[in-house]
Each structure stands twice: as C-alpha cells, then as structure tokens.
Amino acid sequence: MRECPECGLFQAVPIMRPGQVAECTRCGALLRRRRRDALGTTLAFSVTGLLLFAVSTTTPLLGLRLAGQQRNTTLTSLPGAFESQGIWQLAIVVLATTLLAPLVKLGLTAGVLIGLRIETAPSTLAAMERWRKRLTPWAMIEVFLLGTFVAYTRLAALAEVQVGIALYALGGLMLAIVATDAWLDEHALWEAIGRRRRTPAPMGGGELIGCDSCGRVSRAPPGARCPRCNAPLRIRKPDSLARSWALLLAAAALYIPANLYPVMTVIRFGRGQPSTILGGVQELIEYRMWPLALLVFGASVLVPVLKLLSLAVLLISTQRRAAGRLRDRTRLYRIVDVIGRWSMIDVFMLSILVALVRMGLLASVIPGLGGVCFAGVVILTMLAAFSFDPRLMWDAAGQTGCDAAEAEA
Numbered sequence: 544m545r546e547c548p549e550c551g552l553f554q555a556v557p558i559m560r561p562g563q564v565a566e567c568t569r570c571g572a573l574l575r576r577r578r579r580d581a582l583g584t585t586l587a588f589s590v591t592g593l594l595l596f597a598v599s600t601t602t603p604l605l606g607l608r609l610a611g612q613q614r615n616t617t618l619t620s621l622p623g624a625f626e627s628q629g630i631w632q633l634a635i636v637v638l639a640t641t642l643l644a645p646l647v648k649l650g651l652t653a654g655v656l657i658g659l660r661i662e663t664a665p666s667t668l669a670a671m672e673r674w675r676k677r678l679t680p681w682a683m684i685e686v687f688l689l690g691t692f693v694a695y696t697r698l699a700a701l702a703e704v705q706v707g708i709a710l711y712a713l714g715g716l717m718l719a720i721v722a723t724d725a726w727l728d729e730h731a732l733w734e735a736i737g738r739r740r741r742t743p744a745p746m747g748g749g750e751l752i753g754c755d756s757c758g759r760v761s762r763a764p765p766g767a768r769c770p771r772c773n774a775p776l777r778i779r780k781p782d783s784l785a786r787s788w789a790l791l792l793a794a795a796a797l798y799i800p801a802n803l804y805p806v807m808t809v810i811r812f813g814r815g816q817p818s819t820i821l822g823g824v825q826e827l828i829e830y831r832m833w834p835l836a837l838l839v840f841g842a843s844v845l846v847p848v849l850k851l852l853s854l855a856v857l858l859i860s861t862q863r864r865a866a867g868r869l870r871d872r873t874r875l876y877r878i879v880d881v882i883g884r885w886s887m888i889d890v891f892m893l894s895i896l897v898a899l900v901r902m903g904l905l906a907s908v909i910p911g912l913g914g915v916c917f918a919g920v921v922i923l924t925m926l927a928a929f930s931f932d933p934r935l936m937w938d939a940a941g942q943t944g945c946d947a948a949e950a951e952a
C-alpha cells in the first residue's frame with residue numbers, strides 16, 4: 544500500500560520486476576521505478592561522484608588571460624571571491640549549492656548503502672537517508688555547469704579563456720549525480736532499512752497515513768512516529784497554504800529590487816557600467832549571442848515570473864476549492880517543483896565572472912545588490928513550492944484518498 548505523494552490516493556503497488564514503473568492511477572505521479580541491482584549500482588555511481596568531486600575541487604577550473612595578465616580560479620575559490628567584495632550572502636549560496644550540498648548528499652548516499660552492507664543501526668541509516676533526500680534539491684552542479692558555460696562564452700568574446708581539468712571533472716560529476724538519482728530506488732532502500740528494524744506492534748486505531756519520508760503507510764493517530772523511519776507522521780504538510788503564501792509574497796516583493804538593482808558592475812578601462820538582469824540579456828543580444836540570450840532570458844526572467852504566477856494560481860484555486868483540471872494542476876506543480884533551481888544560472892555565472900575578472904581598472908566585475916535579491920527570489924520560491932502540499936488540491940475538490948482506498952478494499 545502506498546500514498547501518492549502528489550494527490551494523496553492510497554493504492555496498492557504490485558510487486559514489480561526490474562525495469563517496471565508504477566504510476567499513480569489518479570494523477571500519474573511516479574510512485575516507483577524498479578531497477579536491476581539498484582542499490583549496488585547506485586553505490587558505484589555515488590563513489591565515482593565522490594572521486595570526481597575530489598578532482599573538481601583540487602584542480603583549476605578556468606583561467607583568463609587579458610593584456611598580459613593571468614587569472615586562475617578553482618571551484619573552492621568562488622565563495623571567497625564574493626566574500627572579499629562584501630557580498631557574503633552569495634558566498635553562502637554558492638558554497639552551499641556547489642560544494643556542501645553535493646558533497647554531503649553523495650557522502651550520505653554512499654554512507655547509507657555501505658551501512659546496509661555492514662552492521663549499522665537502522666535508526667542511523669534512516670536519519671542519513673532522510674537528510675540525503677532533504678539535501679537533494681540544493682545540490683546544483685548541473686545548474687552551475689550551465690552558468691559556467693554562459694560565463695565562458697561571454698568571456699571568450701573578450702579575452703583568452705583556458706579550460707581547466709576541474710571543468711571536465713564537473714561534467715563527469717554531474718553525470719554521476721544524475722545517474723545516482725536515476726538509479727536510487729528509495730522503495731528498495733527503505734525496505735532494506737526496515738528489515739533491520741524489529742517490527743513494532745501494530746499501532747491500531749487512527750487513520751491511514753503515508754509517511755512523508757519513507758512512504759510506509761500506517762494506521763496511526765497523527766503525530767505518532769513512523770514505525771520504519773521514526774519521522775513524525777503527518778496527514779498533510781503542516782500549515783501548507785499559509786507558509787506557501789508567506790514565502791511566495793516575500794519572493795514577489797524581492798523580485799522588484801532584484802530587477803531594479805544592478806546584478807553586477809563591469810569595469811573596463813577604468814569606466815564602470817552597472818547592468819541589471821534584463822540589461823545582461825540585452826548585452827547578449829547586442830553581442831549577437833542569440834541562443835545564450837534566450838537561455839538567460841528563460842532562466843532569469845521567464846522561469847521566476849512563471850513560477851510566481853503558477854504558485855499563486857495553485858494556491859488560489861486550492862483556497863477556492865476548485866474541482867476542475869486537477870490532473871493538469873498537479874502536473875503544473877510537478878513542473879514548478881523541478882524547474883525553479885535552473886534560475887540560479889545567473890548567480891553562478893556571476894560567481895565565475897567575479898572570481899576571474901579581477902584586473903583592477905583594466906577589467907573587473909563587481910557584484911551588486913540585484914544578484915543577492917535575485918538569489919533570494921529563487922530560494923524563496925523553491926521553499927514556497929516545497930511548502931505547498933499538492934494533495935490539498937485534491938482534498939479541496941472533495942476527493943479524499945482514504946475513501947477511494949476503502950472503496951477499493
């Protein structure tokens with residue numbers, strides 16, 4: 544028995560063969576993808592990822608040669624470049640999303656899978672797996688690579704840019720992370736952790752609750768602990784609509800200074816020219832870099848606006864108890880949930896430019912307040928999407944998952 548995480552329908556998932564995929568019968572959400580030797584393969588990918596992470600943090604990333612001056616940068620030097628310009632907020636964002644989150648996530652993935660092979664307390668394994676899942680959306684190596692690509696193309700038009708070993712290692716690291724995520728069968732992992740645990744007495748009474756963290760369905764009073772992973776059992780995310788609205792409104796408010804203040808000031812031959820997000824897109828158009836202009840416009844302008852609007856539509860329709868287009872709205876939520884992190888391209892591009900273009904009056908890039916506000920918008924909208932519980936849309940339309948489950952039984 545499983546509860547669909549997106550529409551809340553309780554349904555029986557049959558025993559699956561490797562390669563098979565289970566989707567929710569009501570909203571089409573992915574419930575489980577079974578892989579052959581999922582845990583062994585995931586372990587191999589995550590260890591490969593850790594090795595590539597070590598290479599990409601210890602080798603040069605990009606070099607820049609301009610008028611006889613040479614600058615080099617590494618992945619680990621990027622947060623420091625922001626910090627030295629007084630923009631510590633972006634230093635934290637870059638440190639967390641390109642170094643800490645990917646490292647800890649890969650480490651926890653490998654740790655849980657190795658822990659399953661040796662004697663490790665199931666409660667430790669459960670805690671590690673819960674943190675792995677929580678960190679996953681904040682590891683942004685693939686977005687960072689795209690930001691690096693944009694920075695590279697902009698710089699290559701002006702100066703000689705050298706590509707370091709770290710960039711190739713990062714490409715490999717991205718593939719390793721994608722493969723780790725694709726192969727990890729959480730269902731199989733939790734079953735393996737659950738087998739370690741003594742089966743507790745059935746709790747009896749209460750209603751059917753699907754655990755947010757491990758997916759086990761128990762009959763228990765809300766607030767009780769999940770017998771498999773020890774996470775608190777909640778019927779729905781707490782205060783979902785209020786939290787989501789608060790974060791969404793904060794993001795919308797920050798979106799205004801994010802567009803008014805310059806993201807960066809480019810100093811060339813002693814003269815500074817501030818540029819905003821839209822100004823950056825305009826510049827790319829002037830250089831006739833059409834595909835790049837389109838990419839940056841999509842990631843920095845279109846995606847944030849569409850995300851703010853979509854979340855508002857989802858929240859309002861839920862509060863008005865709309866019953867139409869539930870499947871489409873659930874699909875919209877799925878897209879909003881996945882697409883938001885790609886807006887960080889501009890922030891990562893900025894981190895490369897700031898670290899690399901530091902040649903005093905000849906050529907320098909100074910980060911501006913607009914970049915801080917913009918990163919705030921992206922993070923707040925991501926949090927707003929996580930706080931929103933799509934199951935509430937189905938509840939509001941009067942379609943409860945429990946009734947359906949009882950009817951099926």
Ligand SMILES: [Zn+2]
Nearest residue numbers: 547550567570
């Ligand atoms: Zn569903």
Ligand SMILES: [Zn+2]
Nearest residue numbers: 754757769772
């Ligand atoms: Zn659980």
